[in-house]
Amino acid sequence: MRGLKDRVAIITGGLGDLGYAAGKRLAEEGCLVALLDIKDDPERAAAIDCRSWIVDLLDETTIEATCLDVANTLGPASILVNSAARFILKGIDASPDDWDEMTRVNIRGASLMAKHVVPQMERCGNGSIINFSSVSGFVGQPRFSTYTATKFAIRGLTRGWATDLAKANIRVNSLCPGYVYTSAFINSCKDLGLDEDEENEKASAMHLLGRQGRPEEIASTVAFLASDESSFMTGSDLIVDGGYLAR
């Protein structure tokens, strides 16, 4: 895709399923990619021509130091993909700790990343921020309120930042996948005590295309939003959901 070669991309949740797939695709497009995650697996990152940094998004000091280290190592970043998330799935039974964990990673973490990467984008003279929302950022789903609230919030952050950052030539968009067959899906089945195969059948039936998405189908839309192919998009939601929301 146009305008990706030699750009520096930072991906949070970079060792998670969708962050990793996005890193692979951006590296294939010629980006220099930093995968940031609370987990550590430099060999897995190297296997897709990326570098990895350990960072806990709860800790702003580490976020700031890591962003500076990425810039010193790879150059200033002009792409930020906010993919990291926690998946505590609760309704009105959520505890104060559940809310703190969800909002501190999914909302505050994404925001602190933008705070420390935007100055690098300003040095580059351009930037693209891609915030992972979800179909859960549009509709209610059973026992999902804690997660849903953060995914609605992400769409709000996207519009706010797009407004603030347009003058710096920085575009900000939300990416809203339907269900993707990933460890997040498998773990949520476990957490809710549900049978994975049965849930896959049910989840597949919710999409017009009759299946869950694949990580590489989401990664290609990350590359699109990062690239010059989407140069007139900002403040938008890109829905990549196999028709989940069309019904």
Ligand SMILES: NC(=O)c1ccc[n+]([C@@H]2O[C@H](COP(=O)([O-])OP(=O)(O)OC[C@H]3O[C@@H](n4cnc5c(N)ncnc54)[C@H](O)[C@@H]3O)[C@@H](O)[C@H]2O)c1
């Ligand atoms: N998987 C899906 O079906 C699906 C659907 C719609 C939207 N999404 C969104 O896509 C994004 C990626 O989802 P995924 O399926 O790759 O999830 P995942 O669980 O595989 O990846 C999330 C990553 O975030 C990291 N992380 C969590 N807390 C962190 C912290 N405090 N500091 C740093 N890293 C931390 C985890 O270690 C993990 O590697 C999420 O924002 C999710 O809401 C996923």
